Amino acid sequence: MSFPYLLTRLGELKIEHLQLDELTTDALRRRGAMSIALLVAELGKERYPTKEGLAAIAALEGLATVCGPRDVDWLTYWAGNDHRFHHRFLTCPELEEFTPENPVCGIGKSNFGNAGAMLQRAGYATLGCLAKGLREGLPEVPGMGAKKWSELFETIVKLIRDLREGRVSAEILSARFPLAGQVPISEVEFQPTFDIGERARALHLGVLHLGSKTSTLEAHGIRTIGQAADAFQSLLSLAGIGRATVNMMETRIHLLAGAQVENGDVDWGRYCYGAGIPLLPEAGDPADGNSFVAGLSDVIAEIGQKLDDDVLKLIIDRRLSRLPHLRATLEEVGTTDGVNLTRERVRQIESRFLKWMVAALLDDDYSNFDVHFRPSFAGFWRAAADRFSGADEISNSALLDGLAEVWQVDAALLTDHLPFIITIMTGDVPSGRSLGDGVRLGKEFLNLPVTTATLPLRRLQIGKAVRTLEGHGIATLGQFVDAIRTGSISRASGSHFRAAIDHLTCLEGGIDDVTGIDWDNYLAKTGTTVLPDERTGTPQTFLQMLNPALTKLLEIGNPVGRSPIIFARRTSHPVEVRITTEGLARELNTHGPTVKRAETELLQFLNEVLIGGNLAIAGVHVREDFLSMWKEAADCFGEADGDVARFKANLASRWLVDREELDRALPTLVAVLTGYPYKRLGRYTKLQAPIAQVVVPLPSVPSDVGDVPVRIMLRGFRRQH
Structure with missing residues (x-):
């Protein structure tokens, strides 16, 4: 709609009806724009809009959009302004039907709360007088502060909405709130009837959304809709229950009755729409x-x-x-x-x-x-x-x-x-600590495929934390996840636990229901080196890449600083050309026993990684085919019962390799399998993998930290009705 329409229908209204803020309104009134018509005329004089002019234009445009052929949708206009009423002005087609000549009903505390009592004392005792006063602008009312004015406008807006949607009418208002001097309709005459079925009658009183009055009614033994309907005639006699509560109950129960469907259930969409909930x-x-x-x-x-x-x-x-x-x-x-x-x-x-x-x-x-x-x-x-x-x-x-x-x-x-x-x-x-670390686990960890759940933790790059976990009976990924979910362990259980739990993020997005771990994804996230550089296609290839791969493994894993040099200069060579520990010690500017101890440690390290499959401490990822070759070598060594000659013969027969080629790798194979350099002993036994120390499982969190294993307390989660 255009501004001429506004001038025709709304021009005489004061500009306060636009509900612009006080400063803007004062500025416009100083320019002589007392009414909407004068405001439009004044704005037409502006060559360049002022600040208050821009605000006024926006308000007029908003008002124009809600003007219909016959009436103005003030409810929508006010909603667009977030129901901010800066001035004591208000009118709309629904209220214009009420005048001092058509007062309709009384104004008081029963229908307008404390604000109604103040208005009644100030002379606005009927709806007609209030509607006229709001159209022309209400003066200050003794006892009415900002909060009461806000409550008043909220009540009026609700009344207008109820009138528009037919929930109340002039007749209903007249009957409920008679004018002073009139004889009110008796409670018996006004006793409503509610057409509600058994299912609706059984509903808890709380569905009426009565606020704190629900507990008041429950204290009087009224807990269901049926009980409220049966006791409706006597509700006003109950302590703490006034006319406003009874009126709301009547309206809501009627809405409930009208929202019933054929089977007796309630169409809650219809009910809530009618109640504005x-x-x-x-x-x-x-x-x-x-x-x-x-x-x-x-x-x-x-x-x-x-x-x-x-x-x-x-x-x-x-x-x-x-x-x-x-x-x-x-x-x-x-x-x-x-x-x-x-x-x-x-x-x-x-x-x-x-x-x-x-x-x-x-x-x-x-x-x-x-x-x-x-x-x-x-x-x-x-x-x-x-x-x-x-x-x-x-x-x-x-x-x-x-x-x-x-x-x-x-x-x-x-x-x-x-x-x-x-x-x-x-x-x-719950806090993150009291809830446990299980809530941080990715979705992939809740239903792990079998191949992934049984994956040894030794295959993950979690360092020495693997030994701590194994010492507490947690050896597979599935056992680890279960311990986190149940609260048996958490980040607060210790630094190794914290590091291992944090490491699980590297697996997120890389678990497949069919293949298990997406190793390419995982290794890329962790930045882990893969050894050997190429796949082991044949035993011959394995023997050729053996020593270079182990040297690089020691350079990265590095149990002691001199390990790669000791292995390359001494351990991997036959006894005939092997440098002595004293000779190597002189080259390294150290002592013979130090070299010997370092050699023992590097062989234990290689054995645990290659035979025990403990890649967690390796700092690298060793290819499966390379580890498989080591497993075959270990099996052949076991069959030979420590006899190196038989071991060599069995391996040559199994792998179909040249004996001279096998001789070059034999010192490394024997040393890793036994923990001793080749030909140091006459007879060998396989080096035993370190045995994890069995300890009592840790609590989720030490007692002095104030966190406990996850226990969900459900005492308040109970149905009462």
Whole structure:
């Protein structure tokens, strides 16, 4: 619509009806723009718009967009301004029907709260007088502060919406709130009838969203819709129950009755729309457990969007909707710009909110909750409450397995949402430490394929941490993940545990259901060197690359600084050409025993890596085919029972290699298998792999740290109705 339309229909209205801020309005009035018509004329004089002129043009354009052929949609205009009423002016087609000649109903505390009582004393005792006063601009009213004016406008906007949508009428208002001097309709005459079925009657009173009055009614023994309907005639006689509560109950029960469907269930979409209550999830009913869990983060965000409390919005956005290690602390929330609350106060608000949310989900008690959940969404939570009804506390893994079973959902999908799920089920926001390191595990680790679950930890580049883990009976990747999930170990259990847990991130995105570990992906992430440089195609190739590969392995793994030199100059050579320990010691400017001890250590290292398969301490990744050749050599040595001549013959026959070629590699093979340089002894035994020291399993966290193995406390997660 154009400005001429505004001039025709709205031109006489004061510019305060535009609800521009006080400074802008004062500036415009000083220019003589007292009405909308004069404002349009004044704006036409501007060659270059002033600051107040731009604000006025934007307001007029917004008003023009809600002008229809006959009426103006002021509700939409006010909503576009976030219902900020800077001036005591208000009008709309719905209110224009009420005048002092058509007063309709009385104004007082029963329908307009404390603001109504103040208006009544100031002479605005009828709806007609109030409508006229708002159109012309209400003066200051004794006892009316900013909060009461805000409450008044909120009540008026709701009344206008109810009038427009037919929930109330002039006749209903007249009957409920008679004018002074009129005889009010008796409670018996006004006793409403509610057409509600048994299912609706059995619903908890909380579905009416009555706020704190729900607990007042429960204290009087009224807990269900049916009991409220039966006792409606006597509600006003109950202590703490006034006309406003009774009126809201009547309206909501009528809405509930009208939202019933053929089988007696309630169409909650219709009910919530009529009551002006958000129904979540907005996307509709979750089709199954997977869609329910996948949509949890959206529902959390939707709750935050629908609430008016800024502190709760912060709590939801910065705490409830985030993983523990990304979550703001209570202090951080309390010191956010615009918020000045103590840590304890934020905790109280958070705890109260979670208590209200559990009551809504499990018991239909929405007395303190400003949104409503779809029954199918709440049904998943009730099924979980029933599943764990016999337990006061359970482990993290038991909770995960139980939820996967009762919700029929993939356990991997639960991981990202587990902190929020546990928050609802415990009524407390768990810290990352009290929740355990299991929540940080990637989805791939929850359902590991067998080939991956049985992978020895020795194959991963976790260094000496492998020995600590094996000492506690944790030898495979599957056992390691289970220990983290159950809280048996955590980062706080020690530096080796912390390093190994952190290392799991290198496997994320590299686990395949069929092939297990994607080694190329893993080795690229860890920057690990692969030895030998090429694949071992044949035994001949293995023998040729043997010594260069082991020298490079020692250069990287380096049990002692001189290892590569000692191996290359002494250990890998036949006795006839081998330098003595004293001779090598003189070259290295050290002592013979030092060289001997270093040789012993490097052979133990090579044996543990090549025969024991402990790549964790190697610092490199040794190819499978290369290790397979070493396994065959070890088997042949075992069959020879320590006799090197028989070992050489067996190996030559098995590998079909030339004996001279085998002779060149024999010193290295024998030394690694036995731990002694070749021909130092007359008879050999295989070097035994180091035995992991068996120790008592560590607790998840030392007691002085204040963290404990994961135990989920469920005492507050109970259905009450």
